[in-house]
Amino acid sequence: MEAKELLQQHIAKIASIKEEDFDYVFSHFKPMSFKKGQAILSEGDKVDCEYFVTSGCLKAFFINDEIKMYILQFAMPTWWTSDYAALYNQTPATISVDCITDAEVLCLSSEDREKLCSEFHQLEHFFRWRTNRGYIASQKRLLSFMNNNVKKRYEELLSLYPQLYNLVPKHLIAAYLGVSRETLSRLHSS
Amino acid sequence: MEAKELLQQHIAKIASIKEEDFDYVFSHFKPMSFKKGQAILSEGDKVDCEYFVTSGCLKAFFINDEIKMYILQFAMPTWWTSDYAALYNQTPATISVDCITDAEVLCLSSEDREKLCSEFHQLEHFFRWRTNRGYIASQKRLLSFMNNNVKKRYEELLSLYPQLYNLVPKHLIAAYLGVSRETLSRLHSS
Numbered sequence: 001m002e003a004k005e006l007l008q009q010h011i012a013k014i015a016s017i018k019e020e021d022f023d024y025v026f027s028h029f030k031p032m033s034f035k036k037g038q039a040i041l042s043e044g045d046k047v048d049c050e051y052f053v054t055s056g057c058l059k060a061f062f063i064n065d066e067i068k069m070y071i072l073q074f075a076m077p078t079w080w081t082s083d084y085a086a087l088y089n090q091t092p093a094t095i096s097v098d099c100i101t102d103a104e105v106l107c108l109s110s111e112d113r114e115k116l117c118s119e120f121h122q123l124e125h126f127f128r129w130r131t132n133r134g135y136i137a138s139q140k141r142l143l144s145f146m147n148n149n150v151k152k153r154y155e156e157l158l159s160l161y162p163q164l165y166n167l168v169p170k171h172l173i174a175a176y177l178g179v180s181r182e183t184l185s186r187l188h189s190s
Numbered sequence: 191m192e193a194k195e196l197l198q199q200h201i202a203k204i205a206s207i208k209e210e211d212f213d214y215v216f217s218h219f220k221p222m223s224f225k226k227g228q229a230i231l232s233e234g235d236k237v238d239c240e241y242f243v244t245s246g247c248l249k250a251f252f253i254n255d256e257i258k259m260y261i262l263q264f265a266m267p268t269w270w271t272s273d274y275a276a277l278y279n280q281t282p283a284t285i286s287v288d289c290i291t292d293a294e295v296l297c298l299s300s301e302d303r304e305k306l307c308s309e310f311h312q313l314e315h316f317f318r319w320r321t322n323r324g325y326i327a328s329q330k331r332l333l334s335f336m337n338n339n340v341k342k343r344y345e346e347l348l349s350l351y352p353q354l355y356n357l358v359p360k361h362l363i364a365a366y367l368g369v370s371r372e373t374l375s376r377l378h379s380s
Contacts (some may be wrong), residue, residue, distance in 0.1 A: 018364075037271055041365055062333055062336055062337075062340075064336055064337045064338060065337060065338075065339050066338075070336040072329070072332070072333075084322070084325060084326055084329065085326045085329055088322065088326060089326070091227060095333075096332065117315065118315075119316070121311040124311060124314045124315055124318055125307065125308075125314055127318055128307070128314055128318035128321060131318060131321045131322050132274070132278060132304060132323050132325075133323050135274060135321055135328060136274055136275045136278060136279070137323035138275065138328040139262070139275055139328050140260070140275055140329060141332055142331055142335065143252055143284065143285075143330045144261075145332065145336070146252060146260040146335075146368070147252075147254045147255060148254060148255075148256075149255050149302045150364050157348050163204055166310055178336070190209060
């Protein structure tokens, strides 16, 4: 499916934007292509955009004080990603985003998102809904960390991203769960 | 300050609602009073509402599989709280909310929030902004957990809630940080 059609269908699940208005809305999104391994956003960068994934798979990650990588999110088609704290607070990125596979995204600047939201009540509704899904997913991930039950976290991950185990290197799945590769192998075989 | 005025000023920071419209908006909020220690929302409850705190201090918490309590959020005047995952997915609460002090809240049902958001573009804007703040705070808290630097987490907590150390029993601050009371004492004296 073309990127434009994918975005249109994604928004149409929540908000109704007229066909002729959608052309105008879409003109604010900038298509970008990236190669496997390429960085979209790096720690310390100024953050102006958020990204709607149209093909491939990205990861949003964080390197802690002990140089241990944690994956916050895998982003596949129709997922949105950015460092939202940096984007809204106009602070340097603490989260990095790069490409697990070749990938294509639509990039929307913060300024354009705010403009479109003020022009279209239905888009404001869409972005409220979208932000709310992100908030709930983030809360769920926080609770998973607090609950400290690795097996349950692994099952949640597979139900959130069913195709992930075959798509993504095992060390990245371990980095999402915050466990070693050995622990992951035991979980998968049990 | 009266509850109504507090809510009006809180919304006015983000969205402009006419004086006469605000009376109508406010009529959807139900004032409720609670005593210190009283439960507002308990694990397993059906969740229909979110709560805007107008006086006192609440805690939103979670008990894990090892019966260890984690505090997700302290909610003070002008903060909103609920189990948002349960509220939006219509699943039983996994988060509980109770009162650290006597407290007053304004309760808004999900149905009324959606109605008001569709009636007033500006309120939709307000709730998008509010949800976004929640999302960012939740991401920040998740990163804190991943970073696993207790001293930094403690400093973040005090900057988020400067009056907290004198207001809230120490074991609750420890439950927010996920540390023992002894570790908290060492942090505070260092």
